[in-house]
Every structure is written in C-alpha cells, then in structure tokens.
Amino acid sequence: MDTDVVRAVNELTVRWARSLPDGNTVVSGLGLWPLLAILATAADEPGRAELAEAAKVAAADGSAQALALIDAIEGSEDLHAALGVWVSEQLKLAESFDSVMPAPLVGKLTGNSAADKPKLDAWAAQHTNDLIRELPIEVTPDLMLVLASALSLRTTWVIPFKELVRRFHDGPWAGGSWHWLERVDGELDAVRRYDDLTVITVTGDADVDVLLGIGEPQASQADVLAALLGAQGEGVPGSRLIDQGQPGTEVAPGVKVGQTTAPRPDLKLSLPSFSVETEHDLMESRELFGLSAVTTDPGAHGHFSSISPAPLAVGQAKQKVLARFFATGFEAAAVTAMGLMRTSMPTQQARRLEVTLDRPFGFVAVLRESRLPIVAGWVATPTEPGD
Structure with a gap:
C-alpha cells in the first residue's frame, strides 16, 4: 500500500479528530479521503488546489490514487471498501468524465426521492454488511451527482474477553453500572507507553488490530486522539514497565503493577464494551476538508467542468460511521x-500489569501491516449500562 497515501489518510484523520467536540464520537478519515482526492482531480481552480491540499495529493493523481487505495483495501481479509457514483438523467456529462471519475457508475438519479433514495440506501447496506442502512444524502430535484464510499470491518479477537457488570463509586463514571470486559494473557508488550500516552493493541485474528489509548486524567480528548494516531516507534514496552515499580505503582497512564498467582507475568486488560454511532455534516467544517471554494455559488461555469458543462457545486457532504x-x-x-448540486445552490508468584480504562479513552482500528487508520474515536462515557 502506498505509504504516502497512508500518511495522507492519517493526517486527515488527525486534523479531523482535533476538531471534534468532546463526547462519544467516531470518524473515518479513510472513508472521506478518496472522495476528496477524486474531487481534487475533477475540480477547477481554486477548488482544485484547496481539495488537493486537504487530501495531500497532487490534484492530477487524486482519482488514480483513490481507486488504487480501494483496490488495496480489497486485499484485506477483515476490511472491505467500495466507491459508487450516481448521475442524474438530466446531467450532460463532459467528455473527460470517465478520466476524472473512476469510481463505478452505479446508477441514475431521477430526482424523485421515492425512487432514488431506496437505491442509494440499499447500496450502503450492501457494502457495510447491513451495519449502516442509509446513505446520508437528501435526494432533491437539484441533486445531479452523488459520489460515495462505504467501508465495513469485522474482526474477531485472538483472545476473547469475559463479560461482567461493573459499578464505579468514584471517578468520572461514578454511580453507573456498566457492561464490562476483562481478559488476561501473557503478551506484556501489547501495552506500550509513549510519554504521557498508553497504547494497548488488541489483536484481531486476521489483519486488523484495534489500538486503545489513554492519557493523563487532565489530557484533552483532542490531544489523546492525535497522540494515539501519531504514536510511532517502539515506546516503552510492557515487559519493561512491569519492572519499574512495586505492586500498586502506576507506571503509565491507566497502568499499574499488580500481582497474580499465575506462574509467569501476565497482562490484565479491563474496559467497557462500547458502541458509538455518529453522523457528521462535513459542510459545517468545510475549511478543514478543502470544501470552501467548491461549495460556493459557481456562477455560470461551475466548479467541475471536467464532469459536466452544467454549473455544479458541492451542496451536501456527510458521513455516517459506527x-x-x-x-x-x-x-x-x-x-x-458528497452531493453535487445544480446551482442557482492474592499470593504473589509473579507480577502482572493491570490496565483499567475507567475514564475517557480513545481508540483507532488499523490495518496491521501498513498502520492505515480505518476508524478513530473517543469513549467519554460507557454506552451500555449493566443489567
């Protein structure tokens, strides 16, 4: 997989994560990046340069790199991706359309929501294994083109967790009873400290891992997520952390040295199960995504002459993610x-590390080999009360 593209997707995800309001949330820079790259190739100036800068691509290469990324993802066992384009029956296409819009032409738009919306929603459900059953777009008579991406990820833990209910009497989650997960294994180096950040790798059985990150209690959501996405190098592995203090000592954020009756040192991981689902209106942060120019009234010539001679502007841009x-x-x-609109617009035998995520923490799912971030998010409060 192209390392420059991986870096660009990661940078987009970091910028987006830093802009998010506090609270439970999740985003997919990977889902957005191909659309920005394709639009960079298709747009006229000044939108072309703005989109290329947001996607960190050469504008002329954006469409090809987007398609190459989707093809590379399809080599994954756990992660699947698709691109789709729907064009209005009323839109006259430019001769250059196929070269700037490489995503498969899925279907036509009639402008009738009752006819078009079910088709769009069925595509979303098909390409997310029914996890998301609606394409976040409003069908109107002025909707001329829809460009969409879909991602779906399912992985099984190499070592499953035990389920229990836990109640807290102090801390930010005090007074609640939460559905909780715990497991013990011997892989101490699944935990690593990067300065004021602890990263825990939960390994999937194929080619996807989930990274959990917790910072100091006073650390902001934005800083923890950015640090988690940017964590590089070896850090301080758990096999060294375990010797840095006596039982009861905190040796990294969220990590204490504990005790076990097992014959060898081990790692206990404890955290709430969580389910986070969010819809983002990208138009509310259009400067962040390079959409400022192409969302303005384009006048008579439009922003996308390589797509159509009709004046077009981006009128809708949304993401649903869970x-x-x-x-x-x-x-x-x-x-x-993205919608392009026609404008007018116990007994000690060995030590263990005890990792407890009992306060807000971040997470990011990555392809193991390339470290391509798939989704990144934040758990401010547990989402599933205990029975």
Whole structure:
C-alpha cells in the first residue's frame, strides 16, 4: 500500500479528530479521503488546489490514487471498501468524465426521492454488511451527482474477553453500572507507553488490530486522539514497565503493577464494551476538508467542468460511521457521501500489569501491516449500562 497515501489518510484523520467536540464520537478519515482526492482531480481552480491540499495529493493523481487505495483495501481479509457514483438523467456529462471519475457508475438519479433514495440506501447496506442502512444524502430535484464510499470491518479477537457488570463509586463514571470486559494473557508488550500516552493493541485474528489509548486524567480528548494516531516507534514496552515499580505503582497512564498467582507475568486488560454511532455534516467544517471554494455559488461555469458543462457545486457532504467493541471482536462501518448540486445552490508468584480504562479513552482500528487508520474515536462515557 502506498505509504504516502497512508500518511495522507492519517493526517486527515488527525486534523479531523482535533476538531471534534468532546463526547462519544467516531470518524473515518479513510472513508472521506478518496472522495476528496477524486474531487481534487475533477475540480477547477481554486477548488482544485484547496481539495488537493486537504487530501495531500497532487490534484492530477487524486482519482488514480483513490481507486488504487480501494483496490488495496480489497486485499484485506477483515476490511472491505467500495466507491459508487450516481448521475442524474438530466446531467450532460463532459467528455473527460470517465478520466476524472473512476469510481463505478452505479446508477441514475431521477430526482424523485421515492425512487432514488431506496437505491442509494440499499447500496450502503450492501457494502457495510447491513451495519449502516442509509446513505446520508437528501435526494432533491437539484441533486445531479452523488459520489460515495462505504467501508465495513469485522474482526474477531485472538483472545476473547469475559463479560461482567461493573459499578464505579468514584471517578468520572461514578454511580453507573456498566457492561464490562476483562481478559488476561501473557503478551506484556501489547501495552506500550509513549510519554504521557498508553497504547494497548488488541489483536484481531486476521489483519486488523484495534489500538486503545489513554492519557493523563487532565489530557484533552483532542490531544489523546492525535497522540494515539501519531504514536510511532517502539515506546516503552510492557515487559519493561512491569519492572519499574512495586505492586500498586502506576507506571503509565491507566497502568499499574499488580500481582497474580499465575506462574509467569501476565497482562490484565479491563474496559467497557462500547458502541458509538455518529453522523457528521462535513459542510459545517468545510475549511478543514478543502470544501470552501467548491461549495460556493459557481456562477455560470461551475466548479467541475471536467464532469459536466452544467454549473455544479458541492451542496451536501456527510458521513455516517459506527464502531462497536465487544467480547469477541470489533466491527465498524462508514458511509461517506458528497452531493453535487445544480446551482442557482492474592499470593504473589509473579507480577502482572493491570490496565483499567475507567475514564475517557480513545481508540483507532488499523490495518496491521501498513498502520492505515480505518476508524478513530473517543469513549467519554460507557454506552451500555449493566443489567
């Protein structure tokens, strides 16, 4: 997989994560990036340069790189991706359309919501294994083109968790009873400290891992997520952390040295199960995504002359995304859509590390080999009360 593209997707995800309001949330920079790259190739100036800068691509190469990324993802066992384009029956296409819009032409738009919306929604459901059943786009008579991406991820933990109910009497989650997950294994180096950040790798059984990140209690959501996405190098592995203090000592954020009756040191991981689902209106942060120019009134000539001689502007841009972390695995899905509109617009035998995520923490799912981030999010409060 192209390392420059991986870096570009990661940078987009970091910028987006830093802009998010506090609270439970999840985003997919991977779902958005191909659309920005394709639009960069298709747009006229000044939108072309703005989109290329947001996607960190050469504008002329954006469409090809987007398609190559989707093809590369399809080589994954756990992660699947699709691109789709729907064009209005009323839109005259430019001769250059096929070269700037490489995504498969899925179908036509009639402008009739009762006819078009079910087709769009069925595509979203098909390409997310029914995790997301609606394409986040409003069908109107002025909707001339829809460009969409879909991602779906399902992985099973190599070592499953035990399920229990836990109640807190102090801390930010005090007074609640939560559905909780715990497991013990011997892989101490699944935990690593990067300065004021602890990263825990939960390994899937194929080619996707989920990284959990917790910072110091006073650390902001934005800083923890950015640090988690940017964590590089070896850090301080758990096999060294375990010797840095006596039982009861905190040796990294969220990590204490504990005790076990097992014959060898081990790692206990404890956290709430979570399910986070969010819809983002990208038009509310259009400067962040390079959409400022192409969302303005284009006048008589439009912003996308290589798509159509008709004056077009981006009038809708949304993403629906979800992530679920549970006892046996992790699943996530994202559907991102852009709408181009026609304008007018006990006894000690060995030590253990005890990792407890009992306060807000971040997460990111990555392809193991390339470290391509798939979804990243934040758990401010547990989402599933205990019975």
